[in-house]
Amino acid sequence: MFTSIEGRSVIVTGGSKGIGRGIARVFASAGANVLITARDDDALSTAAVELSGLRGKVTTLSVDVADPAACREMVNAAVERHGGLDVMCANAGVFPSCRLEDLGPADLDGVLDVNFKGTVYSVQAALPALTASGRGRIVITSSITGPITGYPGWSHYGASKAAQLGFVRTAAMELAKRKITINAVLPGNIKTEGLDGMGQQYLDRMAAAVPQGRLGAVADIGNAALFLATDEAGYITGQTLVVDGGQVLPESADALDEI
Numbered sequence: 001m002f003t004s005i006e007g008r009s010v011i012v013t014g015g016s017k018g019i020g021r022g023i024a025r026v027f028a029s030a031g032a033n034v035l036i037t038a039r040d041d042d043a044l045s046t047a048a049v050e051l052s053g054l055r056g057k058v059t060t061l062s063v064d065v066a067d068p069a070a071c072r073e074m075v076n077a078a079v080e081r082h083g084g085l086d087v088m089c090a091n092a093g094v095f096p097s098c099r100l101e102d103l104g105p106a107d108l109d110g111v112l113d114v115n116f117k118g119t120v121y122s123v124q125a126a127l128p129a130l131t132a133s134g135r136g137r138i139v140i141t142s143s144i145t146g147p148i149t150g151y152p153g154w155s156h157y158g159a160s161k162a163a164q165l166g167f168v169r170t171a172a173m174e175l176a177k178r179k180i181t182i183n184a185v186l187p188g189n190i191k192t193e194g195l196d197g198m199g200q201q202y203l204d205r206m207a208a209a210v211p212q213g214r215l216g217a218v219a220d221i222g223n224a225a226l227f228l229a230t231d232e233a234g235y236i237t238g239q240t241l242v243v244d245g246g247q248v249l250p251e252s253a254d255a256l257d258e259i
């Protein structure tokens with residue numbers, strides 16, 4: 001049995017939609033008070049309504065994680081609203097498709113500014129409050145794309161997700177004395193509104209590539225993040241947790257057919 005995280009203070013960046021909203025739901029259902037952030041106020045308000053009535057409180061703040069000052073305001077807001085900060089879920093991300101021959105400086109900056117620098121800024125801003133917590137936890141949403149797999153059109157995205165892991169490993173060493181752990185969850189294909197828009201045929205093809213035969217649910221990522229935030233996970237740091245229904249395992253299409 002895990003120690004309850006009831007009453008803990010949590011930030012989820014990119015919490016207005018998709019995986020981030022799923023992470024927020026899991027933590028708030030477990031009784032944590034969650035600040036969800038993103039850029040679009042309307043989407044945040046809609047998410048806040050959907051996440052109301054859970055055991056923990058969910059509030060919102062408009063934040064662009066590519067802006068270090070905005071990240072500091074985000075942490076100040078969580079400290080003011082919840083009396084401190086225990087868990088930073090750095091989840092915000094973008095994944096525009098662009099083939100290698102078309103990649104320009106603006107494409108690279110657009111992805112790295114949010115996915116990599118936004119992760120670093122969110123973590124940096126949280127350090128004083130997580131240190132004061134005495135049991136600070138950082139959970140990064142990376143991806144199988146980049147660290148393990150590739151997908152045409154996502155070379156810059158994959159690089160940004162791999163960069164997060166390089167960051168995690170050294171940050172874990174620097175943060176160990178502060179009793180802060182930092183780990184990354186690597187989702188496979190997770191069913192979000194964005195993916196729904198691709199049509200049923202696409203969803204079926206993606207599910208067929210997963211040994212478990214289904215796409216992931218946002219709660220699958222939320223549950224992994226919740227585990228890494230527990231007291232019992234306190235000796236785990238600098239690590240990656242793949243949550244993909246076995247998607248990265250088949251060594252060939254034939255291997256999948258043999259299941």
Ligand code: NAP
Nearest residue numbers: 014016017018019038039040064065092093143187189190
């Ligand atoms: P999503 O549904 O598009 O949600 C992305 C969230 O990030 C939104 O809340 C978005 O809100 C926010 N965001 C984007 N840019 C931001 C910025 N500059 N500042 C603050 N917030 C920002 O995407 P998702 O599929 O849930 O992806 C979430 C994370 O999971 C990403 O890091 C992604 O790389 C990772 N991931 C997803 C999958 C998957 O299958 N879905 C697989 C592997 C990894 P605003 O646009 O309003 O800012």
